[in-house]
Amino acid sequence: MAQHTQTSEAYRAAIRVEGARQNNLKNLSLEFPLNKLIVVTGVSGSGKSSLAFDTVYSEGQRRYVETFSAYTRQFLDRMDKPQVDRIEGIPPAVAIDQTNPVRTSRSTVGTMTELNDHLKLLFARAATLYCRSCGREVRRDTPQSILDGLEGEVPTDSRIMITFTVPVPTDFDPAEIIELLGQEGYxxxxxxxxxxxxxxxxxxxxxxxxxxxxxxDLEAAMHHGKGRVTFYILGADLEPRETRHYSSDLHCATCDIHYREPAPNFFSFNSPMGACDTCRGFGGSSASTTTSLSRTRPRLWPKARCVHGRVRATESAGRR
Incomplete structure (x- = not known):
């Protein structure tokens, strides 16, 4: 049974072409293993493009378009079914033509196929933000979410204390703030x-x-604390045994670091807002320009290491 399962998995992990007769192909049958880099070589006129573009890509794109509704298909280019007996295991395909009119150092497969546009939107709308300092998830807290998170983590009947912090303006002293708070019952x-x-x-x-x-209590504390609240779990001596910080904004309450709302440009190496501070989105840098470039602007959003090129920028410019 185990051997049969392994054989079935191996059979599915490949594109199988049987009886391809597109253009100058002569009843060709072969398999392309998935998740591998495959190179098709041959002399001019041997059928490389007929196999790669006119058969495999054409069938993959045709099947992908057929998954849409009839209304959507009328706005998409329809591709003819290639001359082939059968193709199995083919996923949706993307083809990049051999002649590329766009020649810039920023061009990638993602920009040419416009996949980057979808990925930027996906990360801006569905990604989870983690603090660049402590690594904890940064999210907007509400009284409901705070209580849900405490459930099962705080022992029942524990003594707790809820506090909020009021900043003292420059033209006031703490005594005046305490007096104003007293007038509100605090x-x-x-x-x-x-x-x-x-x-x-x-x-x-x-x-x-x-x-x-x-x-x-949490709702009132967040209102007076400008969205921030501190939750203490007290010991037998009524001294704090554990402290938890919460914030209703995109703000790491533990590290006191604010983050901006995510936008697609934050995830684009072609935008000054998302480009690596070191290579500026080109994938490389010279020693003479690294220092000056990295000090030109503060970081507005936590960015991962530069994966567009060889440089890896792991430290935020805002923390230098």
Missing amino acids: TRIRSQTPAAVEVIQDRTRYTPANRQRLSE
């Missing part, structure tokens, strides 16, 4: 510095019966 201060005052929203126990109260 009289418990956990800590204060010349730059900020940490205010206690509530101290209670973490129990299922308290969920509504905790949700209201």
